[in-house]
Amino acid sequence: KAGVTQTPRYLIKTRGxxxxxxxxxxxxxxxxxxxxxxxxxxxxxxxxxxxxxxRNKGNFPGRFSGRQFSNSRSExxxxxxxxxxxxxxxxxxSPSGASGEAFFGQxxxxxxx
Amino acid sequence: xxxxxxxxxxxxxxxxxxxxxKCTYSDSASNYFPWYKQELGKRPQLIIDIxxxxxxxxxxxxxxxxxxxxxxxxxxxxxxxxxxxAVYFCAASRSNxxxxxxxxxxxxxxx
Numbered sequence: 001k002a003g004v005t006q007t008p009r010y011l012i013k014t015r016g017x018x019x020x021x022x023x024x025x026x027x028x029x030x031x032x033x034x035x036x037x038x039x040x041x042x043x044x045x046x047x048x049x050x051x052x053x054x055r056n057k058g059n060f061p062g063r064f065s066g067r068q069f070s071n072s073r074s075e076x077x078x079x080x081x082x083x084x085x086x087x088x089x090x091x092x093x094s095p096s097g098a099s100g101e102a103f104f105g106q107x108x109x110x111x112x113x
Numbered sequence: 114x115x116x117x118x119x120x121x122x123x124x125x126x127x128x129x130x131x132x133x134x135k136c137t138y139s140d141s142a143s144n145y146f147p148w149y150k151q152e153l154g155k156r157p158q159l160i161i162d163i164x165x166x167x168x169x170x171x172x173x174x175x176x177x178x179x180x181x182x183x184x185x186x187x188x189x190x191x192x193x194x195x196x197x198x199a200v201y202f203c204a205a206s207r208s209n210x211x212x213x214x215x216x217x218x219x220x221x222x223x224x
Contacts, residue, residue, distance in 0.1 A: 104156040
């Protein structure tokens with residue numbers, strides 16, 4: 001069974017640009033969550049999508065948005081990038097999101113210059 | 114809002130000794146408590162989890178205990194080995210809600 005796949009693995013963007021990150025969950029998983037992780041920091045929850053609907057949302061500004069497609073693949077978009085957005089962005093999938101194991105992708109490392 | 118406090122932030126133990134990491138949660142409706150291990154440069158991976166109807170769970174050298182009354186749960190690692198060095202995260206959730214994460218504990222195993 002293929003794991004969670006995130007693309008691209010690395011990105012360098014300029015301040016003010018926008019970026020789209022992609023996450024393909026494990027086949028059959030309907031829940032996808034996104035996290036931001038900065039060096040030495042924990043996992044900051046961005047949002048969770050379940051069956052194409054945003055089910056839970058963290059405390060990030062509106063510049064951070066996401067969506068989920070009918071095949072459960074999810075994208076995350078960050079507009080008007082700031083230097084502080086430089087981080088590792090992780091997505092995690094789970095079968096239903098109802099209190100079950102979350103499987104993480106390898107992450108996309110975003111650098112904003 | 115709901116939160117999970119994790120202590121200590123850094124733990125250094127001698128190889129072969131035991132390590133204990135503690136987490137306290139605020140949402141009394143939480144019913145799922147996983148522990149994840151993140152090695153340097155790698156993704157977090159589940160190492161053990163426990164549900165609210167169980168008080169303790171063991172898997173070889175790893176165990177988790179849950180005290181629902183006090184709203185805290187702990188990870189116990191016995192006979193620590195160099196490969197146990199990593200950052201450990203606890204989390205708590207209720208059904209259909211997102212996991213609420215602790216801040217992480219950096220475990221250092223001294224040879």
